[in-house]
Amino acid sequence: MVSRAVPIPGAALSRGLAIGYLSIVALIPLAAVVSKSFENGIDSFWNAVTSPQAVASLKLTLGASLVVVLINVAFGTLIAWVLVRDEFPGKSVVNSLIDLPFALPTIVAGLTLLAFYGPDSPVGINVAFTRTAVVMALLFVTLPFVVRAVQPVLLELDREMEQAAESLGASRATVFRRIILPNLTPAILAGAGLAFARAVGEFGSLVLITGNIPFKTQAASVFIFSMVESDNPVAASAVSVVLLVIALAVLLVFGYFSKRALRHEE
Amino acid sequence: MRSKYALRFVALAYLALLLGVPVVLVFVNAFQDGIGAAWDAVTTPEAQHAFWLTFVMVAVAVPLNTIFGVVAALVIVRQRFRGRALLNAAIDLPFAVSPVVVGLSLLLVYGTRDGWVGNWFAEQGIRIIFSTPGMILATMFVSLPFVVRETIPVLREIGTEQEQAAATLGAGPFQTFFRITLPAIRWGVAYGVVLTTARALGEFGAVSIVSGKLSGQTETATLLVESEFRRFNETGAYAASVVLCVLALVTLLAMNLIKPKEART
Numbered sequence: 001m002v003s004r005a006v007p008i009p010g011a012a013l014s015r016g017l018a019i020g021y022l023s024i025v026a027l028i029p030l031a032a033v034v035s036k037s038f039e040n041g042i043d044s045f046w047n048a049v050t051s052p053q054a055v056a057s058l059k060l061t062l063g064a065s066l067v068v069v070l071i072n073v074a075f076g077t078l079i080a081w082v083l084v085r086d087e088f089p090g091k092s093v094v095n096s097l098i099d100l101p102f103a104l105p106t107i108v109a110g111l112t113l114l115a116f117y118g119p120d121s122p123v124g125i126n127v128a129f130t131r132t133a134v135v136m137a138l139l140f141v142t143l144p145f146v147v148r149a150v151q152p153v154l155l156e157l158d159r160e161m162e163q164a165a166e167s168l169g170a171s172r173a174t175v176f177r178r179i180i181l182p183n184l185t186p187a188i189l190a191g192a193g194l195a196f197a198r199a200v201g202e203f204g205s206l207v208l209i210t211g212n213i214p215f216k217t218q219a220a221s222v223f224i225f226s227m228v229e230s231d232n233p234v235a236a237s238a239v240s241v242v243l244l245v246i247a248l249a250v251l252l253v254f255g256y257f258s259k260r261a262l263r264h265e266e
Numbered sequence: 267m268r269s270k271y272a273l274r275f276v277a278l279a280y281l282a283l284l285l286g287v288p289v290v291l292v293f294v295n296a297f298q299d300g301i302g303a304a305w306d307a308v309t310t311p312e313a314q315h316a317f318w319l320t321f322v323m324v325a326v327a328v329p330l331n332t333i334f335g336v337v338a339a340l341v342i343v344r345q346r347f348r349g350r351a352l353l354n355a356a357i358d359l360p361f362a363v364s365p366v367v368v369g370l371s372l373l374l375v376y377g378t379r380d381g382w383v384g385n386w387f388a389e390q391g392i393r394i395i396f397s398t399p400g401m402i403l404a405t406m407f408v409s410l411p412f413v414v415r416e417t418i419p420v421l422r423e424i425g426t427e428q429e430q431a432a433a434t435l436g437a438g439p440f441q442t443f444f445r446i447t448l449p450a451i452r453w454g455v456a457y458g459v460v461l462t463t464a465r466a467l468g469e470f471g472a473v474s475i476v477s478g479k480l481s482g483q484t485e486t487a488t489l490l491v492e493s494e495f496r497r498f499n500e501t502g503a504y505a506a507s508v509v510l511c512v513l514a515l516v517t518l519l520a521m522n523l524i525k526p527k528e529a530r531t
Contacts, residue, residue, distance in 0.1 A: 011345055018338040019353060021330075025406050026359055029371030032382055036374050075280050082277040086270060094278070096522050100285060102461075103514035103521075105468030105488045106365075108292070108507045111495065115295055115504070116288035140284055172269075194361075201364025204470035204488070208495060221366045221471070228370055228475055233380050240367040247362035 030244070037237035048238035056215045057223035058242060060134065064219070065199035068138040069192045076146025076195075077188055083147070084154040101143045106204025109140050114209045129211035134219060137205040142195040149191030150184055157183055193254025197247040292511060296504035307494075307505040312482045316490035317509070322398065323473075323486060324466045327405040331462050335413025336455060340447075342414070343421040360410045368407045369475025372400055396478035401486065404472035409465040413458035420454030421447075453527045460524060464517040468510065 038045050048054060083095050101109060113136055115121075118128040127133045157180065165175045203221040210217040212226070220243055227236035296304045307313065342354050360368070376394040378384040387394055394400045428450070432442045448455075470488040477484040481493060487510060494502035 011341075014337050015341050015345060015347065018334065018341045021334045022338070022353070022356060022410070025403065025410060026363075027356065028382075029368070029375045029407070030359065030363065032374035033367060033371045036380070075277070078273060079277045079281065082274050086274050088274060094281065096518050097281070097285065099518055099521060100289070100514060103464045103468075103517040104289075105470060105491075105510050105514070107470045107488045107491050108468070108510050108514075111491060111503060111507050112288040112292050115291040122291070136284070143284065197362050201362070201367070203364060203366045207470075207492060221364045224364070224366045224370065225471070225475065228366075228373065233370070233374065236370055237374070240364070240370055243364055243367065244362065247364075251358070251362050 033237045033240050033244075036233055037241045039234055039237075044234060045238045045241075048235040049242050051235070053214050053218070054220075054223060054235070054239050057218050057220045058239070060131065060218065061200055061220040061243075062246070064131065064134045064138055065196050067135055068142055068199050069196045071135075071139060072142055072146045072195050073188055073192050076143070076191060077150050077184065080147045080150035080154055084151060098144050098147050101141050106141060106202070107207065110137055110205040110208040113137055113140060113205070118209065128209055129213060129217060131217055133209045133211075134206060134217055137209055138199045138202055141202055141205050142198050145195040145198065146188060146191035149187045149194070153184055153187040190254055193250050197250045197254070200243055200247050200250070289511065292504055292507050296501065296508040299501055303501050304505040304508070307499070307502040308509055310502075312485065313490060313502070313506060315482050316485045316487045316506070319398070319401075319485065320467060320487040323402055323405045323469075324463055326402045327409060327466045328459060328462050331406060331409055332413050332455065332459055334410070335417055335458055335462075336448075336451075338414045339417035339421050339451075343418055344426070357411050357414050360408055363407075365408060365469065365471025366475060368404055368472035372403055372407070372472070372476050376400055376403070395476050396480070396484060398484070400476040401473050401484065404476050405466045405469050408469050408472050409462045412461040412465065413455060416454045416458030416461065417451055420451045424450045453524055457521065457524045460517055460520045464514065467513055467517075 037048070049058075079098070083091065083098075104112070113133070114128060116123070117125050117133070117136060119126050127136060161179050162175050165179050166172075170178070201221055202219070203225065206212070206219050206222055210219070210222070212218050212222045214223075218226070220239055224236045224239050224243075227233070227239070308317075338353075338357060342350060342357075363371075373395060374380050375382050376384045376387065378388045378395065381395070384395065392399070394403070424447075428446050429442050432446050433439075437445070468488060469486075470492070473486055474489060474492075477486070477489060479485060479489055479493065485493060487506060491503050491506045491510070494500075494506060
C-alpha cells in the first residue's frame with residue numbers, strides 16, 4: 001500500500017489531507033461565490049455584471065491593467081537588461097529592492113504613492129483621485145513580475161549568438177530585434193500574464209489613492225467591495241466571477257507560454 | 267557606449283520615481299513630528315493590539331500553510347493519481363483571486379446571514395466572520411500557494427535515491443522523511459515560509475472584508491494604516507507603515523540570504 005518512494009506514511013491519507021485542506025480553505029469558498037452569483041438565475045447575474053457602474057469598473061480595471069502590462073513589458077525588460085548586462089555600484093542592492101512591492105503590504109504601497117504623488121506632494125505632482133493614480137498603483141504592485149521572469153533567461157542567454165551576428169555585420173538594434181528579443185519573448189509574456197492577473201484583482205493599493213469615485217476611478221475590485229458593504233452579495237459575486245474568469249484565462253495563456261519557454265531551454 | 271548609460275539612467279530613474287523616493291518619503295513623513303511622536307503613534311493600545319493581531323494571523327496561518335505546503339508538494343511530486351494535474355493547478359488559484367473576492371467567499375460560507383455553514387457555527391457559539399477565525403482563514407487563503415510552489419522544484423531535484431536507500435536500510439517512513447527528505451528540501455521550504463509570512467503580514471483586502479474593522483478588536487496592522495489615515499492621523503498611518511516597511515525589508519533580506527542556499531541544494 002505504501003510505496004517505498006513515498007516517504008510520508010499513507011499515500012491516500014496525505015493526498016486526502018492536501019485535497020481536504022485546499023477545499024476547506026479555498027475551493028469551497030470560491031464555489032460559494034459562483035453559486036451566489038447565479039442564485040437568482042442567469043438573468044440576475046447578467047443584470048448585475050451589465051449594470052452601468054459594474055461595466056464602468058470592469059472597463060477601468062481591464063484598460064488600466066492593459067496599460068500597466070504594456071509599460072511593464074517595456075520597463076521590466078529594460079530593468080532586467082540593465083541588471084544583467086550592466087555593472088554599476090549598488091547593483092545588488094537595486095536587484096534586491098525589485099522584490100519590495102511583493103514584500104510591502106498593498107495598503108502601504110498605496111500610502112507610499114500618496115505621499116509622493118498626492119495632495120501633499122513635495123514636488124507638486126498630484127494625481128490622487130485620477131485614473132493616473134490607478135495606473136501608478138498597479139505599476140507599483142506589478143513591478144517585479146516581468147523583471148523576475150526575464151532576468152534568468154537573459155542570464156542564461158548564450159552571448160556567442162550575439163557576437164556571431166555582430167561579426168557578420170548586424171547592427172546592435174538588429175541583434176536585439178533578431179537574436180535577443182525572440183529568446184526573451186516567452187519569458188516576457190509569462191511575466192506579463194502574471195502582472196495582468198495581479199493587476200485585475202488588485203485592491204489594497206487602490207483604496208487610499210484613487211478615491212474610488214464610481215464611473216471615474218472605481219476599479220472592479222473596489223466595486224465588489226462597495227457591493228459587499230452595501231449588502232448586495234449577488235452583484236458582488238457576479239462581478240467576482242467575471243474577474244475570476246479573466247484572471248484564470250490569462251493565467252492559462254501564461255501557463256502555455258511558460259511551458260513553451262521551458263521546452264525552449266531543453 | 268553612450269546608449270549603455272542612457273539605458274542605466276532610464277531604468278534607475280523609473281525605479282527611483284516609482285519605488286525608491288516614495289518609500290523614503292514614508293519614513294520622512296512618519297518622523298516629521300519627531301521620533302517621539304512616531305513612537306507614541308505605534309504604541310497606542312489600538313496600535314499594539316493591531317500588531318498583536320497581525321502576529322496572531324502569521325503565527326497560525328504560516329505553520330498550517332507550511333505543513334500543507336510540504337504534504338501537498340510530496341503528493342504532487344511523488345504520487346501518481348487521477349486528477350494530479352488538476353490539484354497542481356488548483357493550488358495556484360489563490361494567485362488568481364482578488365483579495366476582495368477571497369473576503370467575499372468566506373462571508374458566503376461562514377457569514378451568519380448569507381453563509382452556508384455560518385448559522386451552524388453561530389448555534390455552537392462560534393463566531394467566525396467579524397472575528398479572529400475568519401481573519402485567519404482569509405490569511406490562510408491568500409498565502410496558501412507559496413510553500414507548495416517553492417518546495418515542488420526542490421523535491422523534483424533531489425530525486426528518491428537517498429530515500430530508497432534509507433528505506434532499504436530499515437528506516438521507517440517518518441524517519442526517512444525527517445532525516446533525509448526534510449533536510450534536503452529545507453531551504454526551498456524556508457524560502458516559501460518567508461514569502462508566506464510576508465503575504466500574511468501584509469494582507470489587507472480579504473481581512474478587511476471579514477474583519478468588520480472594529481478598532482482595538484479586529485483591526486490588524488494593515489487595517490490600522492487605513493483607519494488612521496481616514497481619521498486624519500497621518501503620523502499614525504505613516505508610523506505604522508514604517509513598521510510594516512521595515513518588516514518588508516527584513517523579508518527581502520531573508521529572501522536574499524536563503525536564495526543562494528536554495529540554489530546550491
